[in-house]
Amino acid sequence: MVPALLILLGAIETLQTDTLPDKKFLLLPPINFTIKVTGLAQVVLCWEPNPNQGQKNVNLNYHVKINTPQEEDYETRNTQSKCETTLHQGVSASVRTILWHGHSLLASSWVSAEHKAPPGSPGTSIVNLTCTTNTAASNYTNLKSYEVSLHCTWLAGKDAPEDTQYFLYYRYGPWTEECQEYSKDTLSRNTACWFPRTFIHSKARDRLAVHVNGSSNHATIKPFDQLFDTQAIDQPNPPMDVTAETEGSRLSIQWQKPVSAFPIHCFEYEVKICNTKDYYQVEKTTTNAFVSTTDGVSKYSIQVRAAVSPHCRAMGLWSKWSQPVYVGKEKKPIAGWFLITLTAVLCFILLIFFFLCRIYHLWTKMFPPVPAPKSTFKDLIMTTNCEKAGSSETEIEVISYVEEPMLEVLEDSVF
Numbered sequence: 001m002v003p004a005l006l007i008l009l010g011a012i013e014t015l016q017t018d019t020l021p022d023k024k025f026l027l028l029p030p031i032n033f034t035i036k037v038t039g040l041a042q043v044v045l046c047w048e049p050n051p052n053q054g055q056k057n058v059n060l061n062y063h064v065k066i067n068t069p070q071e072e073d074y075e076t077r078n079t080q081s082k083c084e085t086t087l088h089q090g091v092s093a094s095v096r097t098i099l100w101h102g103h104s105l106l107a108s109s110w111v112s113a114e115h116k117a118p119p120g121s122p123g124t125s126i127v128n129l130t131c132t133t134n135t136a137a138s139n140y141t142n143l144k145s146y147e148v149s150l151h152c153t154w155l156a157g158k159d160a161p162e163d164t165q166y167f168l169y170y171r172y173g174p175w176t177e178e179c180q181e182y183s184k185d186t187l188s189r190n191t192a193c194w195f196p197r198t199f200i201h202s203k204a205r206d207r208l209a210v211h212v213n214g215s216s217n218h219a220t221i222k223p224f225d226q227l228f229d230t231q232a233i234d235q236p237n238p239p240m241d242v243t244a245e246t247e248g249s250r251l252s253i254q255w256q257k258p259v260s261a262f263p264i265h266c267f268e269y270e271v272k273i274c275n276t277k278d279y280y281q282v283e284k285t286t287t288n289a290f291v292s293t294t295d296g297v298s299k300y301s302i303q304v305r306a307a308v309s310p311h312c313r314a315m316g317l318w319s320k321w322s323q324p325v326y327v328g329k330e331k332k333p334i335a336g337w338f339l340i341t342l343t344a345v346l347c348f349i350l351l352i353f354f355f356l357c358r359i360y361h362l363w364t365k366m367f368p369p370v371p372a373p374k375s376t377f378k379d380l381i382m383t384t385n386c387e388k389a390g391s392s393e394t395e396i397e398v399i400s401y402v403e404e405p406m407l408e409v410l411e412d413s414v415f
């Protein structure tokens, strides 16, 4: 302590006699360095200049280094610095005083501070958090304005007790809101959240912080934070008023830009044209129309989807496909199928009828046989089957009488 003070006094003397720092010049680290949590996934690093540094005419800077959760490194003139970072793993950072002298850097020693990770049992925090935003035209003003909705889903931690309940919060800029509309899993744990409207700007560039904590009677639930790039999670609406028409083999498709705060030139599209066979085509375009050709005999379904192009912001997600619109008629294949089905049904009915006739002897009941003069052939068979000779049957049944004795003979020979 005493040697340090001596060096310090020496340094101050040097500064006082010499306006430009030289090799003997000693920089002192900042004091009272703290990490304060100021919001969800947001901290402020604060420090004070070392009161013993005492020089006036030298421009001191600070070199800030964040070590956990992600290494980051920057210089600042200020004595505090706001930073967005996840907090569930804790935050540790260091700062030192620096002075650029020509191309050489003079630096003090580092001072460090830590914000401890929140408590919680391992495996209890949520996993697989995904969030998307979507813009809708606002309804209750005449001014053209937009509302951004937020939808997040996650899975319960694998070691979270059955009675765990999760709660989701988001922060965008200075605004923080708690979820009001949850969806639940089979154990009625919250696993999705829907905010119909949020403070998120429709052309947002800032990051969105999402925090999910939880409670249970059997364990401390570890909270979880994630920062989302708002441009990357924004899903545009599908294009509007998709229409398609054919003129001969020419297929022309048109649509309107999606409901969005972005102007018309900010969109690019994909057009999907399918017919009921295996034909399939996806084309990209930046205009609101597309022309293709058809084979003239198939029915086509047409869908379009949109994305904000990289001219206007970092490329985000594609919209959902628009509802399909159909063009063309598929006469031949439908007629063919109908005929085949009809024939099959008719054959089936006939077959059933035939078997019913055989089983219940309906034929003879409906059309009693006309007595006819006995032929010598019939006489011969009748005499060999005296026990059944009383009835007179049609020719089909006569044949069956012939077969029966043969079957009996076969069976006899087997046993």
Ligand SMILES: *[C@@H]1O[C@H](CO)[C@@H](O)[C@H](O)[C@H]1NC(C)=O
Pocket (backbone or CB within 6 Å): 031, 032, 048, 051
């Ligand atoms: C540093 O912190 C201490 C105690 O926390 C306080 O007394 C002191 O005034 C602070 N120094 C400065 C320069 O703010």
Ligand SMILES: *[C@@H]1O[C@H](CO)[C@@H](O)[C@H](O)[C@H]1NC(C)=O
Pocket (backbone or CB within 6 Å): 127, 128, 155
């Ligand atoms: C959750 O995420 C992990 C790793 O990111 C992945 O392997 C797993 O398939 C995901 N589970 C579900 C149900 O999506």
Ligand SMILES: *[C@@H]1O[C@H](CO)[C@@H](O)[C@H](O)[C@H]1NC(C)=O
Pocket (backbone or CB within 6 Å): 139
């Ligand atoms: C406006 O809001 C009302 C009720 O809130 C809803 O029924 C209607 O569909 C909305 N109109 C538009 C154009 O969004």
Ligand SMILES: *[C@@H]1O[C@H](CO)[C@@H](O)[C@H](O)[C@H]1NC(C)=O
Pocket (backbone or CB within 6 Å): 167, 169, 211, 213, 214, 215
């Ligand atoms: C969850 O986080 C919010 C916001 O930080 C806090 O108000 C709330 O008390 C926390 N709940 C639990 C159960 O930790």
